[in-house]
Amino acid sequence: MSCTVVYVHGAFISDSEWWWGQVAKILDERGIDSRAIDLPSCGPAGPLGDLGDDTKAVAELVDSLPGKVILVGHSYGGAVISGAAVGRSNVAHLVYISAVVPDGTSVVDCGFIPADNVPELDIQDDGTVGEGPQHFKSRVLESLPNADMTEEAVSRLTRQSVASFTDAPTGAAWRDITSSYIVCLYDADVPVAAQRAHAARTNAVHEVPTNHFAHLERPDLVAKVITDVVDSWSEASLTNAGAAKGDS
Numbered sequence: 001m002s003c004t005v006v007y008v009h010g011a012f013i014s015d016s017e018w019w020w021g022q023v024a025k026i027l028d029e030r031g032i033d034s035r036a037i038d039l040p041s042c043g044p045a046g047p048l049g050d051l052g053d054d055t056k057a058v059a060e061l062v063d064s065l066p067g068k069v070i071l072v073g074h075s076y077g078g079a080v081i082s083g084a085a086v087g088r089s090n091v092a093h094l095v096y097i098s099a100v101v102p103d104g105t106s107v108v109d110c111g112f113i114p115a116d117n118v119p120e121l122d123i124q125d126d127g128t129v130g131e132g133p134q135h136f137k138s139r140v141l142e143s144l145p146n147a148d149m150t151e152e153a154v155s156r157l158t159r160q161s162v163a164s165f166t167d168a169p170t171g172a173a174w175r176d177i178t179s180s181y182i183v184c185l186y187d188a189d190v191p192v193a194a195q196r197a198h199a200a201r202t203n204a205v206h207e208v209p210t211n212h213f214a215h216l217e218r219p220d221l222v223a224k225v226i227t228d229v230v231d232s233w234s235e236a237s238l239t240n241a242g243a244a245k246g247d248s
Contacts, residue, residue: 010075
């Protein structure tokens with residue numbers, strides 16, 4: 001049975017395929033198919049989608065794919081995959097990277113970013129928000145391996161709907177689907193303590209020595225976690241198939 005990895009980006013991101021390209025290349029070399037999706041809540045101006053629209057877009061992609069699916073969510077994307085996977089038996093695993101693992105509260109209310117660490121944001125009348133005068137996302141991206149990568153990444157930052165952060169989550173698939181969490185140890189965006197609090201809801205926790213965008217800084221380490229998940233799923237599938245054949 002085939003397996004496809006689906007990447008779900010975090011907040012303020014455009015051109016998702018670029019952000020995940022290095023991880024996708026490694027997986028492709030391993031013969032693992034993967035897809036990146038652009039969320040409708042992100043764009044240059046409003047009106048934009050909300051968390052429900054993001055969840056629906058990912059769910060529709062999952063439904064269109066053959067075989068099993070492994071969902072990978074970065075940061076805000078964790079809230080999206082937690083809802084998109086609900087009721088979908090073809091989702092085999094959830095991978096969270098410095099991500100929200102929601103438990104009934106919105107992204108802004110879930111304790112992911114401590115109240116005393118919330119940056120000053122740029123909220124406009126069109127219902128969108130940007131990184132604001134502190135340029136907190138751009139500053140985090142300065143830690144990437146080289147200046148060219150930082151420039152490329154910053155050029156792909158965009159606005160996002162306020163509603164995507166304030167909406168209540170549409171589900172908590174991590175309660176029923178096995179999951180893994182990648183903690184970014186040098187994350188200047190999301191405190192490690194907050195990551196670990198959310199990681200405690202998952203089945204396996206991995207730590208990587210990176211800032212917030214681990215899939216850009218150390219795609220090899222992110223790909224290793226994902227390929228291990230795929231390999232474990234494949235081994236389990238073969239074992240189950242063998243057991244079923246023996247029972248027949």
